[in-house]
Amino acid sequence: MLKYRCLLPLVLALCSMSNARGADSFFDSNGVKIRYATAGAGEPVVLIHGWMGDSTMWGAKLSAPEGFQLIAFDCRGHGKSDKPHDPDKYGVEMSEDVVRLLDHLKIKKAHLIGYSMGAFIVGKVAATHSDRVLSVTYGGQAPIIAGPKSPGSNEVEVFAKAVDEGKGLGPYLMSVWPADRPKLTLDQANALCKLMYGEKDVKAYAVSGLSLPKLEVTAEDLRKCKAPTLFIYGGNESRYVKDRIAEARQVLPSSQVKVVEGSDHVSTPAKPEFGQTILAFLNSVRTK
Numbered sequence: 001m002l003k004y005r006c007l008l009p010l011v012l013a014l015c016s017m018s019n020a021r022g023a024d025s026f027f028d029s030n031g032v033k034i035r036y037a038t039a040g041a042g043e044p045v046v047l048i049h050g051w052m053g054d055s056t057m058w059g060a061k062l063s064a065p066e067g068f069q070l071i072a073f074d075c076r077g078h079g080k081s082d083k084p085h086d087p088d089k090y091g092v093e094m095s096e097d098v099v100r101l102l103d104h105l106k107i108k109k110a111h112l113i114g115y116s117m118g119a120f121i122v123g124k125v126a127a128t129h130s131d132r133v134l135s136v137t138y139g140g141q142a143p144i145i146a147g148p149k150s151p152g153s154n155e156v157e158v159f160a161k162a163v164d165e166g167k168g169l170g171p172y173l174m175s176v177w178p179a180d181r182p183k184l185t186l187d188q189a190n191a192l193c194k195l196m197y198g199e200k201d202v203k204a205y206a207v208s209g210l211s212l213p214k215l216e217v218t219a220e221d222l223r224k225c226k227a228p229t230l231f232i233y234g235g236n237e238s239r240y241v242k243d244r245i246a247e248a249r250q251v252l253p254s255s256q257v258k259v260v261e262g263s264d265h266v267s268t269p270a271k272p273e274f275g276q277t278i279l280a281f282l283n284s285v286r287t288k
Contacts, residue, residue, distance in 0.1 A: 024036075024037060024080065025037065025038070026080075027100070027101065027104040029076070029093075029096070029097045029100045029101070030093065030096070030100065032076050032081070032082045032084060032089060032093070032097075033081060033082040034073055034074065034076060034081045034082070034097055034100075034101065035055075035073060035074045035079060035080035035081045036055070036071060036072065036073035036074070036101060037055065037062050037071075037072050037073075038062070038069060038070065038071050038072075038105075039062040039063050039064045039069070039070050040063065040064020040065070040066075040068055040069045040070055041064075041069055042064075042066070042067040042068045042069050042288070043067065043068055043069065043110075043111065043134065043282075043286050043287065043288060044068075044069045044071055044102075044105075044107050044109075044110040044111065044134075045064075045068050045069065045070050045071065045110060045111040045112075045113060045282065046071045046072075046073075046098060046101070046102070046110045046111070046112050046113065047070060047071065047072040047073075047113050047114075047118075048073070048075065048098065048112070048113065048114040048115070048117075048118030048121050048122060049072075049074075049075065049078070049115060049116075049117070049118055050115050050116030050117045050118055050140075051116065051117040051156075051205070051208065051209050051212075052078070052200075052205050052209075053078065053117075054074045054075075054078050054079030054080075055072035055073055055074050055079060056079075057115065057269065058070070058072045059072075065279055065282075067283075067286065067288070068111075068282065068286075071101070071105070071110070073097070073101060075094055075097065075117070075118075075121070075208070076089065076090065076093065076094060076097060076208070077090065077201070077204035077205060077207065077208035078204075078205075078208070083201040083204035084204070084207075085203050085204060085207055086207075087207050087210065087211055089207075090207055090208045090210075090211035090214075091211035091212070091213075091214030091215065092124065092214055092215065094121050094124075094208070094211070094215070095121050095124035095125050095128065095215060098112070098121065098122075098125050099125065099129050099132060102132055108132070109131070109132055109133060109134045110132065110133070110134055111133075111134045111135045111136075111137070111282055111285075112125060112126070112133055112134075112135070112136050112137065113137040113139065113278065114137070114138060114139060114141075115139035115140050115141070115269060116139070116140045116141050116265070117141075117209075117212060118139070118141075119138040119139060119140065119141035119142060119143065120141065120143065120144050120212055120215045121215060122136055122137075122138060122143070123136075123138070123142070123143020123144060123145075123215065123217055123222065124143070124144075124215040124217055126143070126217075126222060126225040126227065127143070127217035127218070127221040127222045127224070127225060128217070128221065130224050130225035130226070130227065133225055133227040134227060134285070134286075134287065135227050135228045135229070135230070135281070135282065135285045136225070136227055136228070136229045136230070137229075137230045137231075137232065137278055137281065138229070138230070138231045138232070138245070138248070139232050139233070139268070139269070139274075139278075140232075140233050140234070140237065140241065140265050140268060140269075141233075141241060141244065141245075142231065142241075142244040142245045142247070142248035143215075143217055143222060143248055144212070144213065144215050144216040144217065145216070145217060145218070145219055145222065145247065145248060145251060146216050146217065146218050146219070147219070155172075155175070155176055156206075156209035156210055156212070157210070158171065158172050158175045158176075159172045159202075159205070159206055159209065160206035160207075160209065160210055163202050163203055163205075163206040164206075168186075168189075168190035168193060168194070169189075169190070169193035169197060169202065170184075170186045170187070170188075170189030170190035170192075170193055171186070171189070172193070173189040173192060173193050174186070174189045177189075219251045222248075222251055222252065223251060223252070228256075228281075228284075228285040229252050229254075229255035229256065230255065230256045230257070230258065230277075230278070230281045231245050231248070231249065231255060231256070231257045231258070232257070232258045232259075232260065232268075232274060232277055232278065233245060233258075233259060233260070233268065234259070234260050234261075234262075234263035234264045234265060234267065234268035234271075235259050235260060235261040235262060235263065236262065236263060236264040237264060237265055237268075238265070241265070245257070256281065258273075258277045260273050260274055260277075
């Protein structure tokens with residue numbers, strides 16, 4: 001999805017306060033190979049990217065602020081992790097990857113930060129494994145909570161349909177193209193998509209995206225997670241995202257919220273205020 005592929009790294013407040021570099025490592029998560037990288041030492045912080053992105057959204061050279069160990073991984077179906085096409089390999093399995101990674105690293109509890117799709121994954125972990133969570137940060141989205149929902153986007157379905165039809169991803173790109181930009185022809189859109197996705201496993205993207213509703217949680221289960229919680233999003237986010245966050249904050253009334261004014265879903269992570277806010281939140285809730 002264009003919005004995730006354009007995400008810039010987490011700002012310098014989180015990613016350039018140390019010269020340590022994270023090297024690629026892999027572990028087996030119920031038969032699926034997951035790539036991850038770590039940097040720094042201290043309280044663990046797991047970083048979870050958005051749909052059709054990968055862990056490089058948090059910085060191509062992962063480095064950690066003092067007192068924290070950053071752990072970034074490629075969700076299954078993304079980056080350098082395995083990309084199964086079986087729908088049963090996604091959904092809840094994506095949240096279980098977080099827990100299995102903690103087990104692999106022998107970490108009892110961690111701070112969890114998820115952006116967009118990553119927020120869905122974090123929400124599922126918080127609701128089903130609250131004993132593994134030190135704090136939760138939902139970036140640009142909210143957990144998927146069971147019950148009436150605001151009308152949303154059919155973006156994943158449009159992408160999956162284009163993948164299945166095999167005639168190019170142009171129709172998908174045209175459907176998400178910003179209204180304030182010159183319209184694309186189908187040929188132009190197909191050409192751009194070929195550049196963007198030519199070497200990507202688009203079937204894995206489609207299958208993983210369609211599985212996201214399986215990350216739904218109940219309000220009751222989400223409330224069982226007493227970990228400090230932060231919602232952070234751009235002031236120019238879509239109405240759908242803002243409504244979802246407002247609904248989640250009714251379930252989690254003690255949560256903190258930060259609006260990054262003048263930014264949208266794409267640009268928010270690149271704003272200095274984004275990283276500064278998260279780092280201040282982590283320092284305020286750290287246990288050591």
